Amino acid sequence: MQSSPEIVxxxxxxxAQTAPASAFGLKLQAIVQRYPGATSAAVxxxxxxxxxxxxxxxxxxxxxxxxxxxxxxxxFVAQTEGQIIVGETAIDALPPNKREVGVVFxxxxxxxxxxxLENVAYGLACRGAPKEQQVARAQEMLELxxxxxxxxxxxxxxxxGQQQRVALARALAVKPRILLLDEPFAALDKSLRLxxxxxxxxxxxxxxxxxxxxxxxxxEAQSMADRVAVIHQGRLEQYASPNxxxxxxxxxxxxxxxxxxxxxxxxxxxxxxxxxxxxxxxGVSLPARLVSPSLKVGxxxxxxxxPEQLELRAATERIxxxxxxxxxxxxxxxGPQVIQEVQLGDGAAIKVAQARASNQTMLSSGTAVFAQxxxxxxxxxxxxx
Amino acid sequence: xxxxxxxxxxxFRGTLGFLAALTVVLLIxxxxxxxxxxxxxxxxxxxxxxxxxxxxxxxLWNASHLHFAAMxxxxxxxxxxLLSVVFGVLASLxxxxxxxxxxxxxxxxxxxxxVLPALAxxxxxxxxxxxxxxxxxxxxxxxxxxxxxxxxVIRTTxxxxxxxxxxxxxxxxxxxxxxWYSFRFVTLPLIRPGVMAGAFIAFMSSFDNVxxxxxxxxARTDMLPIRMWQDxxxxxxxxxxxxxxVIIIFTLVMMIVMERVAGLSRRLRQx
Numbered sequence: 001m002q003s004s005p006e007i008v009x010x011x012x013x014x015x016a017q018t019a020p021a022s023a024f025g026l027k028l029q030a031i032v033q034r035y036p037g038a039t040s041a042a043v044x045x046x047x048x049x050x051x052x053x054x055x056x057x058x059x060x061x062x063x064x065x066x067x068x069x070x071x072x073x074x075x076f077v078a079q080t081e082g083q084i085i086v087g088e089t090a091i092d093a094l095p096p097n098k099r100e101v102g103v104v105f106x107x108x109x110x111x112x113x114x115x116x117l118e119n120v121a122y123g124l125a126c127r128g129a130p131k132e133q134q135v136a137r138a139q140e141m142l143e144l145x146x147x148x149x150x151x152x153x154x155x156x157x158x159x160x161g162q163q164q165r166v167a168l169a170r171a172l173a174v175k176p177r178i179l180l181l182d183e184p185f186a187a188l189d190k191s192l193r194l195x196x197x198x199x200x201x202x203x204x205x206x207x208x209x210x211x212x213x214x215x216x217x218x219x220e221a222q223s224m225a226d227r228v229a230v231i232h233q234g235r236l237e238q239y240a241s242p243n244x245x246x247x248x249x250x251x252x253x254x255x256x257x258x259x260x261x262x263x264x265x266x267x268x269x270x271x272x273x274x275x276x277x278x279x280x281x282x283g284v285s286l287p288a289r290l291v292s293p294s295l296k297v298g299x300x301x302x303x304x305x306x307p308e309q310l311e312l313r314a315a316t317e318r319i320x321x322x323x324x325x326x327x328x329x330x331x332x333x334x335g336p337q338v339i340q341e342v343q344l345g346d347g348a349a350i351k352v353a354q355a356r357a358s359n360q361t362m363l364s365s366g367t368a369v370f371a372q373x374x375x376x377x378x379x380x381x382x383x384x385x
Numbered sequence: 386x387x388x389x390x391x392x393x394x395x396x397f398r399g400t401l402g403f404l405a406a407l408t409v410v411l412l413i414x415x416x417x418x419x420x421x422x423x424x425x426x427x428x429x430x431x432x433x434x435x436x437x438x439x440x441x442x443x444x445l446w447n448a449s450h451l452h453f454a455a456m457x458x459x460x461x462x463x464x465x466x467l468l469s470v471v472f473g474v475l476a477s478l479x480x481x482x483x484x485x486x487x488x489x490x491x492x493x494x495x496x497x498x499x500v501l502p503a504l505a506x507x508x509x510x511x512x513x514x515x516x517x518x519x520x521x522x523x524x525x526x527x528x529x530x531x532x533x534x535x536x537x538v539i540r541t542t543x544x545x546x547x548x549x550x551x552x553x554x555x556x557x558x559x560x561x562x563x564x565w566y567s568f569r570f571v572t573l574p575l576i577r578p579g580v581m582a583g584a585f586i587a588f589m590s591s592f593d594n595v596x597x598x599x600x601x602x603x604a605r606t607d608m609l610p611i612r613m614w615q616d617x618x619x620x621x622x623x624x625x626x627x628x629x630x631v632i633i634i635f636t637l638v639m640m641i642v643m644e645r646v647a648g649l650s651r652r653l654r655q656x
Contacts, residue, residue, distance in 0.1 A: 076555050096558035103559040109552035113574045123560035126570070174561055 023052035023210050024087040024177040026073070031082035033068050033234075042068045043079070044234035050227075055204055055211040057225035059218060061257065065234040066214045070180050073212065075099050086177050102176030106183040108167040110155040116142060116166045117151040123174035141169035144203060161192045168200065172207055179204070181213040185220060197224055218258045222246065230254045250291060252382040255304045262310075262350040266303040268295050268381065279303050279381050282344055286322045286373055292383035300384035307353035309377040312340055315368035323372035324350065328363050338362070342371050416633055423626035430621055441627035448624055454612035458592055461523060461608070465530040465591040470584050472531070473538025474576075478568075480539070481546040496540075498533045506533060507600035514601070521601050526608070529601045530591040537590060538583035541652045545579025546572075582652035585643045589636065 027050070033043035043065040050056050058066040071077040073084055075096035084091050091099050110119050118125075121138035129137075142148045145165035155163055164184065171179060184200065185193045201224055204211050215221050221228045222242040230237040230245060230253070238250040249255035256263060266281035271290060279288040281303050288303060295301065312328070313319055329349070330341040333356065340352045340363075352371050363369060373379070418432055423441055425434030445451065480492045498506060510529045511521070519525055549572065557567040598608040613629075616622045643649040 074555070074559055076558075096555065097561050097563060099559070100561075101559060103556060105552045105556060107550070107552060109550060109556040111553060111557075111571055122557070122562070122570075126557075126560065126562035126566045170560065176559075 023208050025052045026050040026178050026210055026212065027083075027085040028069075028073070029083040029085065031069065031072060031084070032080045033065070033072060033077065034080045041065075041080075041234050043072070045082075046231070046234070046236045047082075048229055048236070048239060050210060050212065052210055053208050054226045055201070055213065055224060057221035057228045058212065058214045058231055059221040059228050059258070060216065060231035062216055064231045066216075066231050067182060069231070070103075070182055070212065070214050073178070074101050074103050074180055100174075100177045102171035102174065102179045104164070104167045104171050104179070104181045104184055106186055108155070108160075108163045108187075110163055110167055110170070112155050115152050115154055116147060116158070119155070119166055120170045120173050122170065127174070137173055138169075141173045142166070144172070144206070145169045145199075160188050161196055164188070164196060165199070168203060172203070172209070177210070179207075179209050179211045181211065183214055183216070185215075185217070193220075200224070222258070228258075230257065232257070248289070248291075249304075249380060252302050252304070255380055255382070260307050260351060260353075261304040262307065264303045264305070264344075264348055264350070265384065266301050266381070268297050268299045268301055271295065271297060276378075277381070279379060281379075282324055282346055282348070284322060284324055286379050287377075288379040288381040290381050292381070295381065295383060301381040302384055304380045304382070305350070305373070307339065307351040308337075309374055309379075310350070310352040310371045311374050312342070312352045312354055312363065313370045313372055314363060315370050317370070319370055319372060321372055321375070323370050325368070325370055326350070328365055328367045328369045330365065331362065342369055419626055419629045420633060423623070423630035425623060425626075428623065430623060430626060441623045442630075444624045445627040445631070450607075451609070451612060451616075451624065451628060454607040454609045457523070457606055458609035461526050461530055461606075462588045462591040464527045465534050466584050466588040468527065468531045469534045469538045469587040470580060473535045473583060473587075474542050474580055476535070477539050477542035477546055478572075481543050492539075492543075496536050499536045503533055503594070503596035504599075507597040510597065511600040521603050521606070523606050526598065526601045526606055529597045530594060533594065533597055534587035534591050537586040538580065541579045541583035541586070542576055544652065545576040549575050578647040579652055581647040582643060582649050585639065585647070585649065586653075589639075 026048075028046060028048040031043050031046045032041055034041045046065075046069060048056070058069060060066045068077060072079045075091070075094060079092070086099075086101070091101075111122065114122065117135070117138050120141050121134040124134040124137055139148065139151070142151055145168055147162060147165045147169065150158060150162060153162075155166070158166065181200070185196055188196055197220065213221075213224065222245070225242060227240060228242050228245050229239045232251075232253045238245055238254045240248075240250075245254060245258050249258060252263070255261045264281050266279040266286075268290065269278045269280045269285050271277040275290045277288055277290045277295070278285050279290075279301060280286075286303070286305075288301075290301075292301075310323075313323075315325065324342070324344055326342040326344040328340055329343050332339040332341075336356060338354050338356050340354060342350050342352055344350060350371060422430055422432050422434060424437045424439065425431070426436040426438040426440065427434060476491070476495055480488050480495075507529065510525070510532070514521065514525050553571055553575075554567050557571050558564075562570070593610050594608075595610050595614070598611055602608050602611065609628075613625050617625050640649065
C-alpha cells in the first residue's frame with residue numbers, strides 16, 4: 001500500500017487502488033558500510049537517485065561493494081551510515097520482511113521442498129492470503145514468465161533458466177516496491193543469457209517496477225539498464241546512461257572497465273574551451289577530451305582510445321589526418337568484427353576493431369600499418385597518477 | 386611390472402575383503418546367536434539349542450516385571466527424546482546461526498557428554514540431585530538421560546542446518562515472512578530428516594542406557610537394560626534372550642523406517 005501524506009476521500013482512495021500500480025523511486029543517501037576490522041569501507045559514501053520504473057545496473061568488478069549495497073537495500077545488512085528512501089519513506093529501520101523489496105538471488109534460492117507454484121505463492125501465503133487468491137496470483141505470475149506448464153515441478157527438476165523465471169515470478173508476486181537482481185545471469189549458459197536478458201527486461205517493463213541489478217558484466221549492464229552506476233572500491237565512479245558511460249567515461253577506471261580501451265601514456269599539447277585539446281602520443285598529436293579537471297599543457301596523461309575509434313590502413317596508402325604508426329601483429333576474428341593488434345614504435349600494443357566485410361582484403365601480420373583516428377573521434381585524456 | 390602391480394592389487398583387495406568380512410561376522414554373529422538361542426526349547430542359554438520352540442516368547446508375554454521395566458524405559462526414552470529434540474534444535478539454531486567464539490565454545494560444551502564417561506556423569510548427577518534435595522525419580526532419570534542424549538540431536542540437526550543455503554531465509558524474509566514463519570515453513574521442513582535421525586538415536590541411546598540409569602534409578606523406576614542384566618546374573622533366564630530378540634527386531638524395523646524417511650546412515654556420516 002502506498003502511504004499518502006494527506007487524507008483523501010474513500011472514493012479517491014479507491015480510484016488510486018484501481019489505477020495501474022504506481023512505481024516507487026529509490027534514493028540512496030551517502031551510504032557507508034564499514035565491516036569491523038576492515039581497513040577500508042566496503043561501501044564508501046554512495047548516493048544514487050533511481051527514478052520510479054527505471055532499471056539501473058550497479059556495475060563493478062568483484063569486491064567493489066555492489067553486492068553489499070544490494071544487501072543493505074534488501075535489509076540483510078545494516079549500513080554504518082546513510083539513508084535509504086523508497087518513494088517518500090525511509091526504510092532503514094525496517095526489517096527485510098517489512099521493506100517490500102523483492103530480491104532475485106544469484107543462485108535463485110528457490111525453496112527446494114516446494115514446487116514452482118508453491119514457491120511463487122509463498123509470499124502471499126506468509127501474508128495469510130486466502131488459498132484461492134494465492135493460487136490465482138501464482139498462476140498469473142507463472143503465466144507472465146511463461147512457466148505455467150511447469151507449475152508442479154520442484155526446483156531440482158528445472159533448468160537454470162526455468163528456475164530463474166520462477167524466482168522472478170516469486171519476487172514479483174507480492175508486488176514489491178523495488179526489485180533487486182543479484183548477478184541474475186551469471187549462472188546461465190551464454191546462449192541462454194541473451195534470451196533471459198530480453199525476458200527480464202520485458203517483464204520489468206510490463207510490471208513497471210523500479211529495478212536495481214548488480215552485475216560485473218559491462219555488456220549486460222549496457223544492454224539492459226536505463227542507467228548504469230559504475231562502482232569501484234566502494235565509490236561511485238559514474239552514474240549515467242549506458243551511452244554516456246561508454247562515450248564519455250568520467251574516470252580512467254570507467255574507461256577501462258566499460259568496453260575496451262587502449263591506454264597510452266602521453267602529454268597535453270594544447271588546451272581549448274570545453275575540455276577540448278590535443279595530446280601528444282608517440283610523437284603524434286591527437287585531438288582529445290581533457291576529462292580530468294585542470295589539465296595544463298605539459299601535464300602527463302593517460303590517453304584512452306576505443307578500438308573502434310581507429311581505422312587500420314596499410315602504411316603505403318596516402319593518408320590525411322591523425323593516427324599512429326605500427327606493425328600489425330595479430331588478427332582475432334570475433335564474429336561481426338575483427339580485433340587487430342598493432343605494435344607501435346615505442347613497444348606499446350594497441351587494439352583496433354574493424355567491422356568485417358566480405359569484400360574486404362585483410363592485411364596480413366607483419367604489415368606496416370597506420371591506425372588512423374576516425375573522423376570526429378576524440379581520445380579521452382585522464383590525469384596521470 | 387604390470388604383473389607385480391596386479392599381484393599387489395589382488396593382495397590389497399583380498400586383505401581388505403577379508404577384514405571387512407571378519408568385521409561383519411564379528412558384528413552380526415552375537416546378534417544371530419542370541420536370536421537363535423531365544424528360540425530354544427530348553428532351560429539353558431546353550432548354543433546351538435537342542436530343539437526349538439517359541440515358549441520363551443510366551444513366557445516373555447507373561448513376565449510382568451519385565452513389562453514394568455520396559456514401560457519405564459519407553460516412557461523415559463520418549464520424554465528424553467522430546468526434550469532432546471526441543472533443546473537440541475534450539476541449541477543448533479543458535480550455534481549454526483552465530484559465528485561468535487561463545488557459540489563455538491558452546492558447541493564443544495554440548496558435545497562433552499559424548500566424550501565424558503557416562504558413569505562419571507551419572508554419579509555427578511546423583512550427587513547434584515541429592516545436594517538440591519531431589520529424590521531419584523522418573524524426573525531425575527529423564528533429566529540425566531536428556532543430558533547425555535541431546536548431543537546426538539545437536540550433531541545431526543547442526544549438520545542439516547549447515548547444509549541449508551542461507552539465501553533461502555533471506556529470500557523468505559524479502560517475500561514478507563516473519564522469522565517464525567520462515568522457521569516453520571522453510572527451515573523446519575528442510576532440517577526435519579536431520580532432526581528425526583537425531584531423535585531416533587537419542588531414543589535408542591536412552592533406551593539402552595546403563596551407566597546413567599544405574600545411579601538415578603530405584604525400584605519404582607526399574608529400567609529395562611538393568612533389569613535384564615540383573616535377571617541374567619541371578620538365574621540365566623532364557624526369557625532375556627527372547628526379550629533381546631524382540632529388541633533386535635524392533636531396532637531393525639525402526640532403522641529401516643528411519644533410513645527410508647530420514648536417510649539415517651547419510652545423516653550419521655555428516656554428523
